[in-house]
Amino acid sequence: MTVQTTQRRGGGYLERPAPSGLADVIEIILDKGIVIDAYVRVSLVGIEILTIDARIVIASVDTYLRFAEATNRLDLYKHGGKDLTEAVGDLQEGGSSKKTSGAIKGVKKAITGGSKDDDEDEGRPAKKSSRRRQSSDA
Amino acid sequence: MPEPAPLPEDVGYYVYGVVPADAGVPDDLRGLDDAAVQLIEVDGIAAAVGEVALDRPPGRRADLMAHSKVVDALADSGVVVPVQFGSVIVDRDSVRDEFLAANGEHFARLLSVLDGTTEFILRATYDEEQVLAEVVREDPTIADLHRHTRDLPPGTPHPDLVRLGELVSAALERKRAYDTDLILATMRPHVLDHVERAGGGVDHLLDVAFLIDRMTTKQFEDTLEGLAEAVHERIRLRLTGPVAPYDFVEGQPWG
Secondary structure, three states: OOOOEEOOOOOOOOEEEOOOOHHHHHHHHOOOOEOOOOOOEEEEOOHHHHOOOOOOOOOOHHHHHHHHHHHHHOOHHHOOOOOHHHHHHHHHHOOOHHHOOHHHHHHHHHHOOOOHHHHOOOOOOOOOOOOOOOOOOO | OOOOOOOHHHEEEEEEEEEEOOOOOOOOOEOHHHOEOEEEEEOOEEEEEEEEEOOOOOOOHHHHHHHHHHHHHHHHOOOOEEEOOOEEEOOHHHHHHHHHHHHHHHHHHHHHHHOOEEEEEEEEEEOHHHHHHHHHHHOHHHHHHHHHHOOOOOOOOOHHHHHHHHHHHHHHHHHHHHHHHHHHHHHHHHOOEEEEOOOOOOOEEEEEEEEEEHHHHHHHHHHHHHHHHHHOOOEEEEEEEEEOOHHHOOOOOOO
16 A cells, blocks of 8 residues: 555645554544443453553643743744634635635635524534534434 | 364454445455454344454554554445454354344444445644734733743743743634634535544644535535635645544444
């Protein structure tokens, strides 16, 4: 199996990495899937390689220092960043109609409050850290 | 079986997933230890398993890759309920009776829900410099603390530095909540379900698994492409998939 980072459409902004390495695979399958009842199962292997989970953010002094240092490391004022709303707004006003895809309309709708049916039974999207299932029978 | 079967008590069954009994398993599909993938079936459903020595050293890297390869191959050729990595059942009878038959209805329902679907995983990260610049620009208190603490040597646990980090962290949380809502609202019309995954780091925005109807994969991808273009100055979007529906089989039948 060859390992390539693929980008399907030329000049596309959406990155499409091909999952190939161990890290990618761990990322995808770690702790995922049906768990077989311990009475039936004789082993659950592989736990030891998974102690590398560096994704947990603990709100500690160290973490805050990390955020502070990341902030202070930068020469911030040379960045004239735009937030998402501005970026999409520019795109609309600038008449960048070469890509009037559903996404832009969707984002626009989201920004402008959208039509009622967007929100009817969904409520707000789940916040970070909450796992959420849409189906009513979950 | 060409090779002589090892003694039964030394061999267990590594379980990759549950599939319909009539699932076509590619002939050359091999998993852990290069063992052929076979089906053990009961009442219309089957466990995709491979023989595995019970005393083998567990959890090698190659095992993870093999697990992933088999489960994705099964998903590719039909529908599969993935089983968690590293699950071994001691004999065929237990696979049949205690795993499959005991949870038959649950598996059948999952298989029917997942039929015709596929999973993609989206990771959204901020351009760290951009988003931190926003944070400083948008909050006078942060800007002030930034000015006062920027010349402190790194690693100094100065109270102002801790305070700055705390405020930046909270500001990023608010940005994440806002941008997450926006991304999910944009994608919602094109997905059947979504599950947020754990993530962390200064540049973390959102890790989310989407369950997609295979027939609308193109619309899903096009929408994401448009979104990626719209936000590219401050957000990177990376899409992995299609993969087996690892994130959509939660809820144990024996819960």
